[in-house]
Amino acid sequence: MLEIRNLCKSFGALKAADDVSLTVERGTIHALIGPNGAGKTTLIALLSGYLQPSSGTMTFDGQDLLAIPTHLRPHAGLVRSFQITSVFPEMSVRENVCLVLQSFAGQARSLFRLADADRAEQEEAEAMLARVGLIDQADALTGNLAHGQKRQVEIAMALAARPKLLLLDEPTAGMGVEESRRIMDLLEDLRESVTMLLVEHDMDVVFGLADRVSVLVYGKVIASDTPGRIRVNADVREAYLGDHELHGEAG
């Protein structure tokens, strides 16, 4: 589904991606973990086109990703969510999702249809909101939601894009236990239909969901394996996991 080969990205002297090679198999949930500043979000930004790599190749679904402009990557099936919540604050929650739906219906610049007259679109948006557990907030102004609820809007928007590969940048960050649990169940349900690359700090989520785990440290992939073997990998324990086992769950 996704092949990353020798990907590099430097910001001045800092190598945020240092010769990264990674394969995400179709139909799997692939977790990407690593300490803060390891380059996880940079990798998501490179994949989604928000940043251009210094060198390297990315192949998605048989296509050269670099040849696809940023705004067309979602249409090709590659959709991201944001670590730092990025919604449309002055729209209702429903409208945030409707905006995504109209984009994928090719109506983003349509003058012929009134926005609030499309019942089918609204029902579809409501179905998405029901899945993420936010249906009772459909009419609320998105800017007024609690942080965790905005995260749920993010996920509903990502799902509305009907992705083939979903890049989830810390989907449960800032969510309460209950919402977090709901999102995990939702991702579990989606496993059959959507391939996922999941950046996550919460080890319960990672080891609960992932089929495969890659560990990124200082822009390098130091290990890529099954969750079970990652747990016992000495390098990984030293670089990352050890801390968590000592200090409990990550924040």
Place this chain on the structure above:
Amino acid sequence: MRYTHHLRFMLGCLAALLILPFVLQATGSSYLISTATRLVVFAIAAVSLDLLIGYAGLVSFGHAAFLGVGAYTVGILSFHAYEETTLIGLPGSLSGLVALPLALALSALAALVVGALSLRTRGVYFIMITLSFGQMLFFLFVSLEQYGGDDGMMMFEGRNTLPLLDLNDRVSFYYFCLAWFVLFFWFCTWLVRSKFGRTLAAIKQNQDRLSSIGINAYWAKLQVFVIAGVGAGLAGALSANHTEFVSPALTHWTRSGDLMIVVILGGMGTLVGPVLGTFLFLLLEEFLPLILRGLGLGLLSEHWRFVFGPILILVVLYAKTGLYGLIFPRRD
């Protein structure tokens, strides 16, 4: 409900504009029909600018350029019809059926070119580059010696001709402009409620997010820029017909500034607001000097903007959504 309140207000305004010529004639002040015509013509330009500033968050400081394109199209066609000469092999025309569509087409083209280049920038850079394009067009018109240079030119053949309608009759011409205004206003009301309007709102609120949901903000911005340019071009073409005169003054940057003032004064992102803003602006422009002279402040009457400035500051400080906000206070 706010919405029905709103609708009733708009229908009231429309009714007032419809009966205005009769009222003015009955009260023996029919000379004011010309002022009313100016109001509806500039309201078209103000509403078109509100699409950019109020709905898409695009602060264009060169909007008067498209007024100029519309006006000069009408003016130049009239000039060649009068002189019986040709321009690049084409004859002039006095027909509104030729001049108006051509004015709209050329202002669309101008907006497409200006928009294509300036929409690559954002924020302050966008303001500066639209200002520069506005000034470029201003100096282009100034340099057109054949068409009067910086003095502009009279349209000696008078207004455009239309079948069945005599535009030289001031009441007919007022209704002609009013019809265009109503049509354009209705179109903008539809636009901002359409799916495209929703995309514009998204651009205003969080532009960087758009590409991640598969929308190219550039094309959406270009689309609204061209639509707004056509609106201004329409106003320019009507204005040329109204005054039977075109000059570069129409495209001067202060004219762009006036349009921005009108939009802010009336209330950005409301469509109705800029119409009210135009009304107040023209009213003050027309009567503030008279009032000041009446008060024995003859010196100020010449520099009426000296008084107008503080009024504007007060509105911006105390009525954040402009005149619109004063009429429709938010109850939430």
